[in-house]
Amino acid sequence: MSTATRALITIPAAMVLALGLGACQDQAVSTPPSQDSQSEAQATGSSEASTSDDDGTRERTAGPTQGASAPETSSVSSTTLSVGDCLKDPGTGTGSTQVGDVTVVDCSEPHLYEVYAETELTGAALPSEQEIETTAEQTCSTGFEEFVGISPEASQTYSYTYLYPTQATWDQGDRLISCMVTTNTGTETTGSAKGAAQ
Secondary structure, X not given: OOOOOOEEEEEOHHHHHHHOOOOOOOOOOOOOOOOOOOOOEEEEOOOOOOOOOOXXXXXXXXXXXXXXXXXXXXXXXXXXXXXXXXXXXXXXXXXXOEEOOEEEEOOOOOXXXXXXXXXXXXXXXXXXXXXXXXXXXXXXXXXXXXXXXXXXXXXXXXXXXXXXXXXXXXXXXXXXXXXXXXXXXOOOEOOOOOOOOO
């Protein structure tokens, strides 16, 4: 069975405030996919625009980095994530631009990300990166405030990131943008960020 990964974008709350919600204009960076997974995701920093690969990968933006990682609980393709899932660092390491399968854990366990909102892209062709970013920023910013209870700009504890399709995963039927909350410091947290208002 072929699995695919998705792109991830992290927008720290301070960066959102400083740059505005639509200001993600930069260069993309990519590295070869890991041999440990059947499909990978492209990663770029929050100040970088993402690009798609034609090798079944999904794109992501770099989130805060993590220290030591905990043992894996359940490794799944990032295309199978849904609202309510909590996950560990995708295992890309500092500066890496590729993400393979992600480790989903119970939200009561230490984790870096929590999926809190999603939206489906429409149309016959994969939208442009600008269109994807606009849709993702609108969905994730609004969803962040509804979920966390405070705007991303006002939060001193949390920021958000999102996953979106690459051309290869789009061709395989992937249409979701998945919004995930994470800490501004890149440290693991336990429990849900729902209603945290921090």
